[in-house]
Amino acid sequence: MFDGPLTAELDPGERRARLRLARSARIGPVTFHEALAHFGSAHAACARLATIGDAAIAREEDALAKAGGRFLVFGDPAYPPALATLPDAPAVLSAIGDLGLLGRPTLAVVGAREASLAACRLAGELAGSLGAAGFVVASGLARGIDAAAHQAALATGTVAVLAGGIDQVYPPQNAGLHAAIAGDGLLLSESPWGAPPVARAFPRRNRIVSGMSKGVVVIEAAARSGSLITAHRAAEQGRDVFVVPGSPADPRYAGSNSLIRDGAILTRDIKDILSVLQPPRSGPQVPVKPREKSAHPEAQKVVSALGSVPTLVDELVRRCQVSAAAVAEVLLALELEGRLERHRGNRVSLI
Known part of the structure; x- marks a missing residue:
């Protein structure tokens, strides 16, 4: 090989x-x-x-x-060097966009398709910070985490690996993002032109996402998430696996937490990633604006009672021993600050 x-x-x-x-x-x-x-x-x-x-x-x-676009055939000078070392390296890739991105260090960001607002926001923050640190961000152009990561890294460099042919837009709602990456990033596909994105093509796509990257960041993976395939392939390929933890009570993080239990690197922010991987270039990271505290006098009680697991609003009222009107005012302030996510059944959680 x-x-x-x-x-x-x-x-x-x-x-x-x-x-x-x-x-x-x-x-x-x-x-x-x-x-x-x-x-x-x-x-x-x-x-x-x-x-x-x-x-x-x-x-x-x-x-x-x-x-x-053009073909990248195994053996071409432009063929991704990280992929060329794999025993199942793609024989040919279709490529549309900036081939120069293939020469830069890459990190993959993957996660749930039906991701929570909080997880998508975190994916965007991490991808943007990784781009600012000099990494290209790779993912699979799916809904949720993939799309959030690609969008945040468009300005600094992103690669989307497709399951179907490179001309096949999937899912349809990502048509605009597909076009934007073709113009400002790079699209790659192992499948022939016109091939539909059939189920068996997604695991093959995942091995490319991980194989071209120095590591994979997993955000909000359930017990049967496709992101676990990407993480396991990354480990087999000798890549680092970084995982954002979640509450043990939240089924959306069951797969993520199991990866951490099995030895993946617990990841809270970009510092945890850069402590393992040397950034491609030195320089200040994108500053993260500190969150402002809500001004309401009962805000601290309510915030302390909230967490990442959805909680009934009525339970907050009982637990904090404040009026329903005061809780509603604090929740509205948190929501306007981008710190609160609302769920079905009159439940809320912190982002």
């Missing part, structure tokens, strides 16, 4: 043969590398294994070029 920098250009004939081999039926990434090792070249392997011809490759290459 490759274990050094990719510098020399591939022979054009060998490069086209690798594309044909990669797009052939029953040739996955592991089989692709085994075929290269066994036959000595993709050109020789194609004579026995290829099920697709030059014309089909030319059509896909033309469609990608019209969208402003």
Whole structure:
């Protein structure tokens, strides 16, 4: 398996043969590398294994070029160096955007699709701070945590790895973000042009997100979260796994807390990440504005009674022994400050 920098250009004939081999039926990434090792070249392997011809490759290459993209074939100088060391490195990636991002240190930020407002806010804060520290932020362009991380890192550099073809916008509500990353960041996909994002493609996508990164930050992962696949692949690949903890009573953090129990790095803010990974460049971090305390005289009682687990408003009134009107006023002030999240059933929690 490759274990050094990719510098020399591939022979054009060998490069086209690798594309044909990669797009052939029953040739996955592991089989692709085994075929290269066994036959000595993709050109020789194609004579026995290829099920697709030059014309089909030319059509896909033309469609990608019209969208402003290109292929990154295993062995190309521009191929992501961190991925090239993996035994199941993608044989070919479609890319649209700034290829220069592949030469910079990268961290992945992943988490729940149906994430809470607090978790999305934290994902944005962490991704923005990582970008300010010089890291590229990678994720999978899903709803929730992925989208929040990409959005926060657009100005400093973000890479979105897609499960379907690079032209497939999924989920539909991320169409604007998909276009923004194509313009100001980088889109990558292992799947062929036009391929739908089928279920089996997501774990394959996840190994790329983790494999191209120095580490993975997990935010709000439930017991069966797909983010756990990314975290486990990261550990297998020798990457660091950073996890934001949550309340043991909150099922949205069951997977996250289990990762910490099993040895992942407990992460409260960017300082916990930078204590493990050297930032790419020195310089001041993005300052975090201190939260102002609510001015209401009963505010401290109410804030002290709140936590990350949703609490009934009526219970707050009983516990704090203040009027319902006073609690409502404090909760409104906290909400306006961006410190409160409301839940169904008249429950609230701190962000």
